[in-house]
Amino acid sequence: MDAAEDPAPSPDAILQLGLGFWGSKVLLSAVELGLHTHLAETGPLPALVLGTQLGLHPRGLYDFLDALVALGMLRRDAAGRYGNTPATNAFLVRGRPGYVGGLLEMANLRLYPFWDRLTTALRTGRPQNEAADGRPDPFSAIYADPAALQAFLAGMTGVSRPVARAIADAFPFADRRCVADIGCAQGGCLAELLRAHPHLTGIGFDLPAVRPVFEAFAAGQGLAGRARFVAGNFFADPLPAADVLVMGHVLHDWDLDQKLALLRKAHAALPPGGALLVYDAMIDDARREHAFGLLMSLNMLIETPGGFDYTGADCRRWMAEAGFAETRLLPLPGSHSLAIGIR
Numbered sequence: 517m518d519a520a521e522d523p524a525p526s527p528d529a530i531l532q533l534g535l536g537f538w539g540s541k542v543l544l545s546a547v548e549l550g551l552h553t554h555l556a557e558t559g560p561l562p563a564l565v566l567g568t569q570l571g572l573h574p575r576g577l578y579d580f581l582d583a584l585v586a587l588g589m590l591r592r593d594a595a596g597r598y599g600n601t602p603a604t605n606a607f608l609v610r611g612r613p614g615y616v617g618g619l620l621e622m623a624n625l626r627l628y629p630f631w632d633r634l635t636t637a638l639r640t641g642r643p644q645n646e647a648a649d650g651r652p653d654p655f656s657a658i659y660a661d662p663a664a665l666q667a668f669l670a671g672m673t674g675v676s677r678p679v680a681r682a683i684a685d686a687f688p689f690a691d692r693r694c695v696a697d698i699g700c701a702q703g704g705c706l707a708e709l710l711r712a713h714p715h716l717t718g719i720g721f722d723l724p725a726v727r728p729v730f731e732a733f734a735a736g737q738g739l740a741g742r743a744r745f746v747a748g749n750f751f752a753d754p755l756p757a758a759d760v761l762v763m764g765h766v767l768h769d770w771d772l773d774q775k776l777a778l779l780r781k782a783h784a785a786l787p788p789g790g791a792l793l794v795y796d797a798m799i800d801d802a803r804r805e806h807a808f809g810l811l812m813s814l815n816m817l818i819e820t821p822g823g824f825d826y827t828g829a830d831c832r833r834w835m836a837e838a839g840f841a842e843t844r845l846l847p848l849p850g851s852h853s854l855a856i857g858i859r
C-alpha cells in the first residue's frame with residue numbers, strides 16, 4: 517500500500533529522511549576525528565578517556581558516542597566502555613585493506629558542504645563544487661590541491677574495492693592477459709583484479725597528476741612489478757593496448773556525447789573478442805527503486821558540468837551503438853552493476 521492509500525499516514529518516514537543529515541554528519545565527524553582507528557589501537561575505552569584522547573569537550577561527548585551506538589556505528593559494553601563493532605573494525609580503521617573511510621573523508625571535506633547548494637544546482641543546472649567558478653574540467657579543480665587529490669583518490673579505492681572483488685569473481689579472466697583500468701585513480705580496482713588473478717598484468721591509465729599516488733599505492737600492495745601507470749587524457753590520447761579495459765565510475769562523470777566518445781574509443785582500442793567492463797551505481801531500468809543510483813546522479817549534477825548516472829539498459833544500448841557485438845549486465849555489491857561489452 518503506498519502512502520496515498522494509507523488510512524492513517526504517519527510523518528515519521530518524512531521526518532526521518534528530512535533530518536537524515538544529522539546521523540550522516542555524526543558518522544562523518546567520527547571519521548574526521550579518527551575515532552574508529554583510535555579505538556582499534558587502544559581497545560574499548562570509557563567516554564571521558566576517549567574524549568580526552570580525541571580532544572573532545574565533555575558537553576557533547578556522551579550524546580555523540582551514544583548516538584553512534586544507537587546508529588550501529590559503535591558498541592558500548594556493560595562497563596560503559598566504547599569500542600568498534602565488527603563492521604567498523606573492518607571498514608573504518610585507517611590502513612586496513614577494507615577501509616572505506618577515504619570516501620567518507622572526501623564526503624565530509626567536499627560533498628557535505630557542496631550538497632548545501634543542491635537547490636542552486638537544480639535551478640541552474642551548474643556544478644556547485646570547486647568548479648563553480650566555471651572551470652570546465654571538474655578534476656583540474658580537485659587536482660590543484662594535493663590534500664583534495666589524495667582524499668579523492670583514496671576515497672575512490674574505498675568504494676571500488678568491494679566492487680572489484682566481485683568483478684574478479686564474476687568475469688572469466690582465465691583466458692585474458694592484460695587489464696587496463698581507464699581512469700584508475702589510486703589503482704584500488706586494478707589491485708584487486710591482479711591479486712585475484714596472478715597471471716594478469718595491469719595498466720593504470722589516468723591523468724599525469726595521479727602517477728605518484730598510483731605508484732606508491734601499487735608498491736604498497738606488492739604489485740609494482742605487475743602494474744604500471746600510463747599517463748594520459750582519455751579524450752585526447754590513445755588508450756593503452758590490453759585485452760580487457762575497465763571503466764569504473766568514469767562514464768557517469770561525462771555528458772552523453774562524451775560517454776559515447778569514450779565507449780567508441782574503448783571499442784577501437786580493443787582486439788576482436790576483447791572486453792570492456794563498465795561499472796557504476798547504475799539506476800534500475802524503470803527509474804523507480806534504486807535511490808542510491810539516482811542520488812549519485814544528483815551528485816554528478818553538483819560535481820560535473822554534464823555528468824549523470826544511467827540505467828543498465830542505457831549502458832548496453834550505448835555499447836551496442838559504439839560497435840560492441842555482445843553486451844550483458846551483472847549485478848554487483850554496493851548497489852553497483854557491471855556492463856560487459858565484447859568487441
Ligand SMILES: C[S@@+](CC[C@H](N)C(=O)[O-])C[C@H]1O[C@@H](n2cnc3c(N)ncnc32)[C@H](O)[C@@H]1O
Nearest residue numbers: 655672676699700701722723748749750764765
Ligand atoms: C570517479 S574517478 C573513478 C576512479 C576509479 N575508476 C574507481 O572506480 O574507483 C574518475 C577517474 O577518471 C580520471 N580522469 C578524469 N578525467 C580524465 C581524463 N581526461 N583522462 C584520464 N583520466 C581521467 C580521474 O583522474 C579519476 O581517477
